[in-house]
Every structure is written in structure tokens, then in C-alpha cells.
Amino acid sequence: MSAQLAIPATTYLLKTIIEDRLAAAYQGLPTPPVLVAPPPRPAQSAPGNGQPQQAAESPSLTLFMHHAGPNGAWRNMHEPVVNSAGQRIRRDPLVLDLQYLLAAHGADLEREALLGIAMSALHRNAIIPRPMITQMLGRIAAPNPPEKLLDRLPSAQLADPDHQPETITVSQLPVDIDTSTKLWSAFQSPIRPCALYQVTTVFLEIEEAYPPPLAVETVRISGRPEPSGSDSPFPPDVILARAAQDEA
Structure with a gap:
């Protein structure tokens, strides 16, 4: 079974959760957008005194999925079947x-307020129930x-549940200044x-059924004499049945 749209659907869920919280916090005021693109580079305004000046940023949030890695628990749970x-x-x-990556943009303290609102939204919905996913x-x-x-x-x-056996959960990752600097660079x-943040667990491919075994095409029943009963490796009254292709 395949869930090809699981990744964009997960991103949409997080984006919608944050947008709903922003709308409640701003209470009718213009709500900053939530972007799912990489963080923007600084825009340059018209030069002043011979030097380009950085344009003021409008308030917004960035929610960018920058890495997708295998889930360690599920990877170790399944042994190769041969x-x-x-x-x-x-x-x-x-x-x-x-x-x-959840990042806030804007001037002065508004970007810090934006980040706090978004983090509160994800914290309140750390476990996303299935009815909420369906509704969104x-x-x-x-x-x-x-x-x-x-x-x-x-x-x-x-x-x-057939395609996503586990509930989707959201957790914040501890990040040091070195990792953060490399990411922004x-x-x-x-x-x-x-x-x-890390979102787990998202299933893209899941295959629970084993291939069906080969059907028995021909059944041959044979018997053999047992004079003494001590030299034969088989117990008495044994009937052997095997597939015809095994004899090739």
C-alpha cells in the first residue's frame, strides 16, 4: 500500500494548525502568512548614499521541511524476508x-510574538488525532x-490506519548554536x-502481505515395505505429498 501524498499532507496539517492559532491570536487583525518555502534571502531596497539598504521585512512565518530520514524503530523492526x-x-x-524549520520574520518584537504563537500551536497539538486530520x-x-x-x-x-498505523506526533528538537548556524548558512x-521540530511517524510504503506460496499441482502417494521395522528412517504408515515442481 502506498501513501504518496503523506509528506505534503503532513506539512499542510502543521501549516493549518499554526494558521488557526494565528487567526485566534490576532482576533480580526491582518494575519501574517505561513509560508512553506525555504527562508527568504534579504531583499535590497533602493541604494542610499551609494550603498544598498536592506528592505524591512513584513511579518510572516516559515515552515520548511528540510529533512526526511528513516524511522529507526520501524527500520530495526523488520528483518529481510527471503x-x-x-x-x-x-x-x-x-x-x-x-x-x-519554523522561523519568524518581521520587524522588532512582532517576529518573536509570531514564533511564540506558532510554537504554542504545535505544543497544543503534539499528538494529531485522526478525526482532526480528516477534518483539516x-x-x-x-x-x-x-x-x-x-x-x-x-x-x-x-x-x-491501514496506511498510517501510528498516530502522527510533533516534538521539538534541541538544537545547539553550531547546528543552527550551519542550517542558516x-x-x-x-x-x-x-x-x-520532528514529525513522526509518516508511512509512505507499507506491505504487510507475504507473497502467496506455490499451489500443489500434483499429489503422489506411494508406499514401501518395512520388513523389520528397524531399518527404515520413516515411522510406520507415512504418506509423502509434495509439489511436482520440487522434483525438477
Whole structure:
């Protein structure tokens, strides 16, 4: 079974959770947007005194999924399944932990307020229940029939236990200044108030069924004499049945 839209559906859930909390906090005031793109580079305004000046940032939040790694528990849970010829007959499930950067932009103290509101929203919804996932994905307005891939996002099977056996949880990651500096250097963007989060567990591929065994095509029943009863390696009254292909 495959859940190809599990990653964007997870990002949409986190984005919607933060947006709902922002709308409640701003109470009718213009609400800053939540962007799922990488942190923007500083914009340059018209030069003054011969030097370009950095333009003032409008308030916003960045929620960027920057890393997807295997879930260690599920990876160690499944041993390779092979047949008698040593060939693998079952794939391991593809189970991921997603890491997100949450960063706030804006002037003065508003960006710090934005970061606090967003962190509070994720903390309150550290365990995302399945009915909440269904309700949020149902809020997506998509044309029918779909015109592009993401138009199928409302039908993402993120709340289906058959495709997502575990509940999705959100936890904050401890990050030192060295890791944070390297991350912002990779973005080529000035460091901003931020926090890192890990979302687990997201299933992309899960295969629970083993391939069916070969059916017995021919049954041959044979008997052999046992004069003494002591020299035969078989117990008395043994009937052997085996598939015809085993004799090739």
C-alpha cells in the first residue's frame, strides 16, 4: 500500500494548525502568512548614499521541511524476508521522520510574538488525532476532477490506519548554536528566531502481505515395505505429498 501524498499532507496539517492559532491570536487583525518555502534571502531596497539598504521585512512565518530520514524503530523492526533461493520476497516499509524549520520574520518584537504563537500551536497539538486530520484535509477546496497532483491532497490517506498505523506526533528538537548556524548558512539567509521540530511517524510504503506460496499441482502417494521395522528412517504408515515442481 502506498501513501504518496503523506509528506505534503503532513506539512499542510502543521501549516493549518499554526494558521488557526494565528487567526485566534490576532482576533480580526491582518494575519501574517505561513509560508512553506525555504527562508527568504534579504531583499535590497533602493541604494542610499551609494550603498544598498536592506528592505524591512513584513511579518510572516516559515515552515520548511528540510529533512526526511528513516524511522529507526520501524527500520530495526523488520528483518529481510527471503525465500529458499535467497531472494528477497518482501520489501521493508518506508517509514519516515520529517524535520521542519519554523522561523519568524518581521520587524522588532512582532517576529518573536509570531514564533511564540506558532510554537504554542504545535505544543497544543503534539499528538494529531485522526478525526482532526480528516477534518483539516476536508477543508481543502480542490476541483473535481483534479487538474494537478496536489488537487488530490484531500484524499490523502493520512488518517487511515491501514496506511498510517501510528498516530502522527510533533516534538521539538534541541538544537545547539553550531547546528543552527550551519542550517542558516546553507539557506544563505540571515539567522532569525527559529525552532526545529520532528514529525513522526509518516508511512509512505507499507506491505504487510507475504507473497502467496506455490499451489500443489500434483499429489503422489506411494508406499514401501518395512520388513523389520528397524531399518527404515520413516515411522510406520507415512504418506509423502509434495509439489511436482520440487522434483525438477
